[in-house]
Amino acid sequence: MLRRICTLAAVAAATALATPAMAQTSGGTMNVVIQPEPPGLMLGITQNGPTQMVAGNIYESLLRYDTELNPMPSLAESWEVNEDGTVYTFKLKDGVTWHDGEPFSAADVVFSADVFLRETHPRLRVSLQHVETIEALDDRTVQFTLKQPFGPFLGIFEVGTMPMVPKHIYEGTDFKNNPMNATPIGTGPFKFAEWEKGSYIRLVKNEDYHVEGQPYLDEIYWHVIPDAASRSVAYETGKVDVLPGGSVENFDVQRLVDLENSCVTGKGWEYFAPHAWLWVNNREGPMADKRFRQAIMYALDREFAKEVIWNGLGQVPTGPVSSKTRFYTDDVRQYPHDPEKAKELLAEMGYDGTPIRLLPLPYGETWQRWAEAVRQNLQEAGIAVEMVATDVAGWNQKLAEWDYDLAFTYLYQYGDPALGVARTYLSSNIAKGSQWNNVEGYVNEEVDRLFNEAAVAFPDSARQELYTEVQQILVEEVPVAWLLEIEFPTIHRCDVKDLVDTAIGVNDGFRNAWLDR
């Protein structure tokens, strides 16, 4: 007996909400900044930020997500799940073709998920461990059978997580060295046209796109401009229309927004929910004491950092789960800015003034200033801080080798605590050599149990209960010091319409975007 989770009518309603009732005009060229230059555009192989930002136009997945993280149809037009949440059946859209004209079918889905991405995609590989079989029932129907219920399952069909790759090009080849990686073929609204390394990437409209009348733009140029100040100037002088989040320094944002015909939005990060925190090395020195870590939380003026360093965009987090992510609760211990309380805690534990090292994130001036603000906060509470200077490679290595006391970072949450939160706190995830696991060395059996049970609990109400409890424990224990739910500002000309309308913003491609000129 199948239960219909999503009917076409509901889908139509959701799509109508996402698309304002304005008459879109077709045509025009969009100029966008891309920074840094991506190493490649084959989204199944390279998953870094700039790759997805460009390749999100070329590739697609089965689903998309609105800003509330509700799944919307993309290559799948409808989907069903059985009573106990272990069998998911997707009905694919009819008449979809790859950019080279070959038809897209269920065989491509099976190949992408079960063969290609299992080999190349470290993040998806972890989620797919819950999947027993992936089968094509017919040309347009794909069935995923899970080993047990896996709560976040419907959340792993985002384009950067599970991009559909063409079976007819990759089957039986060495995926990473396939020469076709240089000219990516997807089903998306735009096709790859050319890449002048060091200068620009050009995409052109897919005339055979499966959504009638879309996309509206004729072509997109992604400009490679290595200097942040020059990127601001490129926008100021009208050479580019869109500055995706993080492409200019925060202190330039206000100046650029004040220009004529210039708009800014912090939306479009709901799926990723970039969560910034300070790694606290729980293994050694004063950081091993819970009271020291709580003192750090009280010492930090997180509102100030949000208002001044991030121009008021974002939100001060209450704990490990972002308010954008599912199963969030604010029913946890609160840490207002209270240096006196911090001093009390430090006195109580007998902190002897041992200096601790602070490792900023070497991602530009914004992060440097944030680190300086944090140092000042900590010093006001009586904690001696030494800044450590390094570059990106050095930062990676220091974290992977646990050679730090406090270190800045931010991680994506991918909509569900099981995908993007648990990895930071599970003790089974402690291993040198990676900067994305339990780097702080936090060990708590109760937390392990709660996270592991919550991932496979069914239905959602059972998951909520478990996640609420784990959030309460973590916020009490402060394994890391949460700083900010980041919203990277996307700056764009106001006459660029419908640019950001899903949970992954500009990373979702410009299928709906149009120019009102």
Next chain:
Amino acid sequence: MQKLIYIAKRLVKAVFVLLAIVVLNFFLIRAAPGDPAQVMAGEAGAADEIFIAQLREEFGLDEPLHVQLWIYVSDIVTLDMGYSYRQDEPVAKLVFERLPATLLLTGTAFVLSILLGVLLGALAAARVGKWTDSLITVVALVFYATPLFWIALMAILLFSVKLGWLPGFGMFSVGADYTGFAAVLDVLQHLILPAATLGLFFMAIYARLTRASMLEVMDMDFVKTARAKGVAPARITRIHVLRNAILPVITLAGIQAGQLVGGAVLTETVFAWPGIGRLMFDALLQRDYNLLLGVFFVSSAMVILFNLVTDVVYTLVDPRIELK
């Protein structure tokens, strides 16, 4: 004949110097913290140990260091600069793709700075103590002392943002599809700001050097003799003084010429000029070992070559100098 033997000897020595540089560079960049696999894993935002191990194996970083060195050196002696795993292309292709842009920028700046620098320096020396001299000295000092990137940004602000006369970034108008003369003109317009920024710095050095060197020569006896003979002042400056004072300028030009291929990291970065300097800088941040070593190899070869050329040029300018 003697000259040719000398040059041949120098070239043989150069090969060994180059090889030593390659080995030194190899160890130098591996001494930097982190490796390309870690950087790529870092950018992916999520990675397990399997992923990083896969990358290391793919890049050949799982081999012991001496094996890696042996592989690299035995490739480089056949002029094979290896493969950039990050960019997924052979290093030679990447380097030679970027070379024309860099040569255009650094070459223009080179010619511009020598011509203007020597001219201004000679002018200042000829009118030493007068206001022309003071003006040139001050201008040269300002351009010499101001950081390059600041001049670059200010130039963009003034000419690109405020006045809107010149494009502020890139090498050509993307998407304009100019052909023929229009395309050349387009590149020239894009070239003005970066070439001027880079050129002004070197111009300042040449001007100061020429002036100082000429003033020294002016006090010499043969100049007094020439003056006593009644040779015209302009001719004294041109033939007697400048020609004798030009040697240090040639030395510096030799050094600058050696760096032509190395690119200009700051200028290329600020102006988004798609040259080799940026390629190198990105490779450095990404720990793209092969690419970085490749750029180092080409630019050190150029430095050695131009040192030799400089020495030969000395003998042309001043026949008293012999090559032995």
